[in-house]
Amino acid sequence: MDTYDVVVVGGGPAGEVVAGRAVGSGLTAVVVEADAVGGECSYRACVPSKALLRPGAARADARSVDGARQTVTAALDPARVLARRDRFTGRGDDTGQADWLDGAGIALVRGHGRLAGARRVRVTGADGTVRTLRARRAVVLCTGTEPALPPVDGLDRIGVWTNRQATTADAVPERLVVIGGGVVACEMATAWRSLGSSVTLLVRDQALLTGWEPCAGEEVTRGLGDLGVTIRFGVSAVRVARDGATRTVTVETDDGTALVCDEVLAAVGRRPRTADLGLDSVGLRPGDWLAVDDTCRVTAVDGDWLYAVGDVNRRAPLTHMAKYQARACAAAVAERAAGRPAVTGGRQPWSAEADRFAAPQAVFTRPEVASVGLTERAAREAGLAVRAVEYRVDDVAGAALHADDYRGLAKLVVDESRGVVVGCTLTGPMATELIHTATVAVVGEVPLERLWHAVPAFPTVSEVWLRLLEAYGL
Numbered sequence: 151m152d153t154y155d156v157v158v159v160g161g162g163p164a165g166e167v168v169a170g171r172a173v174g175s176g177l178t179a180v181v182v183e184a185d186a187v188g189g190e191c192s193y194r195a196c197v198p199s200k201a202l203l204r205p206g207a208a209r210a211d212a213r214s215v216d217g218a219r220q221t222v223t224a225a226l227d228p229a230r231v232l233a234r235r236d237r238f239t240g241r242g243d244d245t246g247q248a249d250w251l252d253g254a255g256i257a258l259v260r261g262h263g264r265l266a267g268a269r270r271v272r273v274t275g276a277d278g279t280v281r282t283l284r285a286r287r288a289v290v291l292c293t294g295t296e297p298a299l300p301p302v303d304g305l306d307r308i309g310v311w312t313n314r315q316a317t318t319a320d321a322v323p324e325r326l327v328v329i330g331g332g333v334v335a336c337e338m339a340t341a342w343r344s345l346g347s348s349v350t351l352l353v354r355d356q357a358l359l360t361g362w363e364p365c366a367g368e369e370v371t372r373g374l375g376d377l378g379v380t381i382r383f384g385v386s387a388v389r390v391a392r393d394g395a396t397r398t399v400t401v402e403t404d405d406g407t408a409l410v411c412d413e414v415l416a417a418v419g420r421r422p423r424t425a426d427l428g429l430d431s432v433g434l435r436p437g438d439w440l441a442v443d444d445t446c447r448v449t450a451v452d453g454d455w456l457y458a459v460g461d462v463n464r465r466a467p468l469t470h471m472a473k474y475q476a477r478a479c480a481a482a483v484a485e486r487a488a489g490r491p492a493v494t495g496g497r498q499p500w501s502a503e504a505d506r507f508a509a510p511q512a513v514f515t516r517p518e519v520a521s522v523g524l525t526e527r528a529a530r531e532a533g534l535a536v537r538a539v540e541y542r543v544d545d546v547a548g549a550a551l552h553a554d555d556y557r558g559l560a561k562l563v564v565d566e567s568r569g570v571v572v573g574c575t576l577t578g579p580m581a582t583e584l585i586h587t588a589t590v591a592v593v594g595e596v597p598l599e600r601l602w603h604a605v606p607a608f609p610t611v612s613e614v615w616l617r618l619l620e621a622y623g624l
C-alpha cells in the first residue's frame with residue numbers, strides 16, 4: 151500500500167491547489183485523477199467558455215467607439231475562434247498540468263478513486279488494476295460536479311449538449327435552444343449567438359440570473375435581446391426528439407408550442423460527483439453534497455482526516471473560491487499535522503470564511519455582470535439593517551470616454567450599523583475587472599468614511615466609486 155500525508159481525489163483546480171500547498175508546507179501528497187488533470191475548469195468550463203466569449207466582446211468593444219467602429223465590418227471567423235479556444239484547452243491534453251504536478255513533487259495516480267474506509271482510497275485504473283492509497287493526515291475529496299439534466303422526456307436520447315459539448319463543439323449549430331436562465335445559459339447563449347447561431351433561451355422563471363440583484367438579470371436580458379437572442383420566460387421544455395434523417399431536434403414546450411433546432415443545451419444546474427466515491431464506506435450517503443466547516447473538514451465524519459474542497463461542497467462553486475478553499479484546507483491540514491487545532495473565526499489562513507460573505511462572481515455576457523457579497527435582499531433576510539445606493543455608470547466621464555454607448559449600473563449594499571459595504575453588483579463593460587475593488591472593500595470591512603479617501607483616477611470607469619459614495623451622502 152502506498153502511503154502519503156495527503157491523498158487528494160480529483161485533480162481539478164481544487165485538487166491541484168490542495169496538493170501544491172500541502173507539498174509546499176512539507177507534507178507528501180498524491181493526486182488521483184480519473185480524467186484530465188486541470189478538471190472541468192480547464193477543458194470544459196471556465197477556460198473554453200471565456201475563450202469563446204472573448205472574440206465577440208473584443209469586436210463589440212471596437213464597435214462601441216466611433217472611428218474604430220467603421221473599421222470593424224466583418225463578422226467573427228468561427229474557425230479561428232474555435233482554433234484559438236483549442237490553443238487554451240489543448241483539446242483535453244493535460245500533459246502541461248501533469249508535468250506541473252511532477253515538477254512540484256506531487257505524485258499522480260490515474261484512475262477512479264473511491265473511499266475504502268477511514269484514510270484509505272482505492273483507485274481503479276483504466277486497465278482495471280486496483281491500487282490502495284493510505285493517508286497519514288488527510289483525504290481531500292475534490293471531485294467537483296456534473297451537469298444535472300431537467301426532467302424532459304427524450305433528453306437522454308437526443309445527444310443533448312451540456313457544458314461539455316457547449317464548450318468543446320467544433321461546429322456552430324445553425325439553431326441552438328438553451329434550457330436554463332443562469333450564468334452558463336446566458337454565457338453560452340452569448341458565445342454561440344456571436345458565432346452565428348440563432349439562439350432561443352427557454353427560461354422556467356420570469357427572469358434571468360435569479361439570486362442576483364434584479365438589475366443584473368434585467369441588463370443581461372436586454373443585452374441578449376440586442377444580440378438577437380430570443381428569450382421565452384415562464385416556459386419549460388417537456389419533450390424533445392431528434393429526427394433520424396434530418397438530425398434536427400423538435401422541442402415541445404409546456405405552452406403547447408414546438409421549436410425546431412439543431413442542438414439543445416441543458417444548463418439547469420449541477421449535482422455533486424459523489425455517487426461512486428465510496429462515501430458509504432465512511433457512513434455518508436452516495437450522491438450527497440459534502441457539508442464542511444470553514445477548514446473544509448467534512449462535518450459528518452469524526453476525526454480530522456476527511457475534507458471536501460471545491461464545487462463538491464457547494465459553498466461557492468467557482469474556480470477562484472475552490473482554490474481559496476484549497477489554500478485554507480491545506481493550511482488546516484498542515485496546522486493539525488503540527489499538533490495545533492486550526493481553530494477558525496478570525497480570518498486565519500486555514501479558514502475559508504469569505505465563501506460565506508465575499509465570494510466574487512463574474513459573468514462574461516454583454517453587458518458583463520459582476521458581484522461580490524450579499525444582495526440587498528439576502529442582506530435583509532440575514533437580518534442586516536442595510537441601505538442600498540445605485541448609480542448609472544454611463545454618467546461617469548471615464549465610461550463615456552471608454553465607449554460611446556456605455557451602459558452600466560452599480561449598486562452598493564451598505565450595512566448601516568457598521569458603515570461598511572456588504573455587497574456590490576456592477577453591470578457594463580469591464581464590470582468583471584472592476585469588481586475586485588468591491589471585494590477589497592467588503593473583505594476589509596473598510597468604513598465608508600475611510601473609503602472616501604480612496605480616490606479613483608480621472609477619467610476611469612472606477613470613478614463610479616466616488617459617485618456611489620456621493621449618492622450615499624458623503
Ligand SMILES: Cc1cc2nc3c(=O)[nH]c(=O)nc-3n(C[C@H](O)[C@H](O)[C@H](O)COP(=O)(O)OP(=O)(O)OC[C@H]3O[C@@H](n4cnc5c(N)ncnc54)[C@H](O)[C@@H]3O)c2cc1C
Nearest residue numbers: 160162163164184189190195196263294460461467468469
Ligand atoms: C460552462 C461553465 C463555465 C464556468 N465558468 C467559470 C468561470 O468563468 N469562473 C469560475 O470561477 N468558475 C466557472 N465555472 C465553475 C468552475 O468550472 C468550477 O467552480 C470549478 O471547475 C470547480 O473546480 P473543482 O476542482 O471543484 O472541480 P472540477 O473542475 O469539476 O474537477 C474535478 C476533477 O475531479 C475528477 N474526479 C471526479 N471524480 C473522481 C474520482 N472518483 N476519482 C478521480 N478523479 C475524479 C474529475 O475528472 C475532475 O478532473 C464554470 C462552470 C461551467 C460549467
